[in-house]
Amino acid sequence: MSSNHLENHQSTTSAPTPAVDVVIMAAGKGTRMKSRLPKVLQQLAHKPLLQHVLATAEQLHARSAVVITGHEAVQVEAALSHLPSALPLKFVRQEPQLGTGHAVQQAVPALEDDGVVVVLSGDVPLTQADTLHALIALCAGQHVALLTLDMPDPTGYGRIERNGDAVRAIVEHKDATPAQKALTEIYSGIMAVPARLLKAWLARLDNKNAQGEYYLTDIVKFAVQDGVRVLAHTITDAVQVAGINSPVQLAELERAYQHRLALALMEQGVRLKDPARLDVRGVLACAADVEIDINCIFEGRVSLGEGVKIGANCVIANCSIAAGAVIHPFTHIDGEKLGVAVGTDARVGPFARLRPGAQLGADVHIGNFVEVKNSILAKGAKANHLAYLGDATVGERVNYGAGSITANYDGANKHRTVIEADVHIGSNCVLVAPVTIGAGGTVGAGSTITKSTEAGALSVARGKQVSIANYQRPAKKPKD
Ligand code: UD1
Ligand code: CA
Numbered sequence: 001m002s003s004n005h006l007e008n009h010q011s012t013t014s015a016p017t018p019a020v021d022v023v024i025m026a027a028g029k030g031t032r033m034k035s036r037l038p039k040v041l042q043q044l045a046h047k048p049l050l051q052h053v054l055a056t057a058e059q060l061h062a063r064s065a066v067v068i069t070g071h072e073a074v075q076v077e078a079a080l081s082h083l084p085s086a087l088p089l090k091f092v093r094q095e096p097q098l099g100t101g102h103a104v105q106q107a108v109p110a111l112e113d114d115g116v117v118v119v120l121s122g123d124v125p126l127t128q129a130d131t132l133h134a135l136i137a138l139c140a141g142q143h144v145a146l147l148t149l150d151m152p153d154p155t156g157y158g159r160i161e162r163n164g165d166a167v168r169a170i171v172e173h174k175d176a177t178p179a180q181k182a183l184t185e186i187y188s189g190i191m192a193v194p195a196r197l198l199k200a201w202l203a204r205l206d207n208k209n210a211q212g213e214y215y216l217t218d219i220v221k222f223a224v225q226d227g228v229r230v231l232a233h234t235i236t237d238a239v240q241v242a243g244i245n246s247p248v249q250l251a252e253l254e255r256a257y258q259h260r261l262a263l264a265l266m267e268q269g270v271r272l273k274d275p276a277r278l279d280v281r282g283v284l285a286c287a288a289d290v291e292i293d294i295n296c297i298f299e300g301r302v303s304l305g306e307g308v309k310i311g312a313n314c315v316i317a318n319c320s321i322a323a324g325a326v327i328h329p330f331t332h333i334d335g336e337k338l339g340v341a342v343g344t345d346a347r348v349g350p351f352a353r354l355r356p357g358a359q360l361g362a363d364v365h366i367g368n369f370v371e372v373k374n375s376i377l378a379k380g381a382k383a384n385h386l387a388y389l390g391d392a393t394v395g396e397r398v399n400y401g402a403g404s405i406t407a408n409y410d411g412a413n414k415h416r417t418v419i420e421a422d423v424h425i426g427s428n429c430v431l432v433a434p435v436t437i438g439a440g441g442t443v444g445a446g447s448t449i450t451k452s453t454e455a456g457a458l459s460v461a462r463g464k465q466v467s468i469a470n471y472q473r474p475a476k477k478p479k480d
Contacts, residue, residue, distance in 0.1 A: 018141040019063040019115040021195065022087075023107045024053055026122030027070025027094040032246045038072040040122035041079050042250055045257050046281035046299060049244060050076070051083055052125035058087050059129035060136070063115060066107045067122070070094040099213030100189075101205040104198070113196045116141055119216065121189050124243045126257060131240055132190070135233045139192035144223045144230040146170070147190040149241055157186035158217050160232060167230040170217035174210035185234070187217060188241035197228060273312075287323065300335070311349065319354070322346070322362070333358075338374070361396075375406075378421070390414075391433065395421030401445065403428040420455065 030039025040050040047055075050067070057065045065087050069076045077091050092106045104119060111117060116139055118132060131147065139145035146167060148160050158170040159180050170187045171180045201219040209215060223230050235241070239256045242249070255276075261284075262275035270286045272278055277294040285303040293312040302316055305323035310316070314327055318335035321327065321342040328349030333340050338356035342348060346364045357374030360366065364377045367384035375392040383389060385402035391414050392406050404425050406417040415433035419425065423437045426445035437443060438455035447461040 018194070019112070020060050020118055020136060021111055021115045022057040022060065022062045022065040022118045022120060023104055023111070024050070024057070024065060024067045024120050024122050025100060025103045026050060026076060027068050027073075027097050027103055028123070029071040029097075030123070030245065033244075033250075034247070038076050039244065040076060042244065044125050044244075044250065044254055045279075048079060048083075049125045050080060050122045053120050053122055053127075054080070054083070054085055054087065054089075056127055056129055056132065057118075057120070058085065060118065060132055062087060062118070063112075064088045064090060064110075066090045066092060066110045068092055068094050068103045068106055070097050070103075099207065099211070100216035101202060101214035101218060104216050105202045105205070105214070108199050108202060111195050111199070113199070115195045116192055117195045117198050118192045119190060121243060123245070124189065124241060126242065126253060126260075127190065127240045131233075131235055132192075135190065135192045138231050138233050139194070141194055142228070143194075144197075144220065144228060145192040146220075146230065146232045147188040147241065148185050148232040148234045149188055149236070149238060150184050150234065151186050151238070152184065154181075154184050154186045159183040160185040160187055162232075165231070167220060167232050168224060170220050172209065172211070172215060172217065185232075188235075189243070190241065191216075193219070197223070197226075282317070293329070305344070314349070318356075328352075343379070389417075392417040392419060392431075394419045395423065395439065397421060398423045398425070400425045401427040401429060405430055407432045 026040045033039050033042060041048045044052060054065060067080065067089060069091055070093060073093055080089060090110045092110055094103045094106045116136060118136065135145045135147055156173050158172050159176055160167055160183065161169040161171060201222040204222055205214045205218055207214050220230050242253055244250050244253060258279055261280050262272055262278050265286060266272055266275065268286060269288055271291045273293045278292060279297045282298060282300045284298045287304065287306040289307045290304045292310045295313045296310055297315045299317035301318055303320045305321060307324050308321050309326045311327055311329035313329050314331045316333045319333045319340040322344040324345040325342050326347050331349035331352045333354040336356045340354045340358045342360045343362040343364055345362055346360050348366045351368040352366045353371045355373035358372040359376045361377055361379040363380045365382040365384055366372060369386045370383045371388045373390040375389045375394065377394040378396040380396050381394045381398040383400035387400055387403065388405040390406050390408040393416065398419050407430050408414050408417065417431045417433040418436040420437060420439035422440045424442045426443055428446050429443050430448040432448065432450045435449055436452040438453050438457060440456045441453050442458045443449055444460035447459060449459060449461055453459045
């Protein structure tokens with residue numbers, strides 16, 4: 001490796017580093033997934049496999065990505081066109097699918113001559129950018145660089161035949177002699193090749209082999225014939241080159257991905273009660289001293305401030321939780337597009353539900369079976385039991401009683417409820433919006449409030465209690 005780096009250095013001081021163009025093979029059928037959804041659109045951590053590959057390509061600062069589609073091409077292309085991507089995407093079709101070499105042949109018209117082509121597969125989602133950077137450096141704009149791996153059981157893979165440091169050939173499993181089958185170094189399916197050379201070699205491929213396919217791996221043979229060096233960058237982390245062909249493999253890679261993420265969080269100082277029982281399906285940003293109990297799922301963008309504690313079995317999506325807040329077990333938060341904000345030192349749950357637009361100030365308490373949607377709760381407001389706050393503005397220190405609800409929907413339109421500071425709403429009240437409860441006011445238990453109330457007033461809106469002394473309940477008549 002060190003001698004390659006030297007050469008590298010010498011060749012790149014005079015010439016500028018070549019641009020990188022990524023080719024992603026995504027035409028295969030994926031029969032073993034037994035799914036209507038094309039394999040490359042199956043989800044890992046809530047993102048299509050292909051999106052993981054594209055994200056890696058973006059990290060390479062690639063000039064372009066050429067995606068080769070075939071099976072369910074229309075669906076795959078449509079799904080990708082909807083994704084946000086900093087990378088210019090080109091699609092080429094491969095119909096029928098006659099092998100990996102034939103696949104890359106279809107990309108030739110979309111590739112510039114002056115770049116380095118990095119070949120990836122749409123069903124290999126967890127390759128790391130630094131691995132590919134090393135591969136590109138090894139290619140150095142002039143060699144063929146192959147990503148390889150030692151496998152205890154190499155069955156099915158292309159074997160690397162070496163001649164010292166240099167690679168002599170890749171032999172496909174089905175074409176291999178017993179001696180070649182005994183080789184354990186395999187080709188991962190990922191390579192970096194100067195575009196100009198790749199194009200020339202692709203034009204020379206044939207399908208005279210055991211599978212009757214055009215093998216991309218045959219370019220190694222041509223490179224050797226033409227005196228171009230073929231080098232291998234060997235890694236030990238099999239997860240980075242693992243492809244997905246079945247639901248079992250998809251689940252295995254999901255766990256591998258989650259494990260990698262959990263380790264990274266712990267390295268930052270996050271305390272996970274059990275790294276095997278955490279799922280992050282998006283981006284989770286954590287400040288210092290965050291604690292997360294078991295079986296929590298984080299989706300979309302979630303940020304947790306310093307000292308935040310998340311209890312067991314919470315599902316939290318698109319939400320920012322400020323320092324010192326505690327989310328008790330079994331709480332469900334989903335901010336969707338509007339987001340949810342939980343203020344400093346707030347307490348939420350157990351069994352609470354925060355929906356889009358819930359904005360809780362500092363020291364707010366939301367208790368069990370309380371639902372909050374599109375509502376702003378100022379500092380110190382409390383709704384501790386069995387309540388609904390929808391489209392409400394709630395002032396500081398308000399106490400919102402058990403079983404109370406805002407009736408925010410008249411069957412056609414939504415209306416706002418304003419509860420000013422220091423109001424006390426008794427239990428089991430209905431606040432029929434639009435309505436304002438004046439500051440410091442009290443609403444008696446069981447009231448249905450349809451008109452706004454004055455500051456400081458006690459408002460009671462329910463049938464008056466009547467008590468009849470010595471009341472005799474009806475008795476059962478004797479049977480005939
Ligand atoms: C290929 C390599 C093999 C390597 C292995 C690593 C060849 C000839 N062999 O094996 O050396 O060890 O990958 O996994 O390249 N695809 C197309 N069009 C096609 C054929 C395949 O787009 O006509 C796509 C598939 O969808 C897949 C990728 O290319 O994403 C690799 O194809 P696959 O059949 O899995 O690889 P192998 O040929 O088995
Ligand atoms: Ca194949």
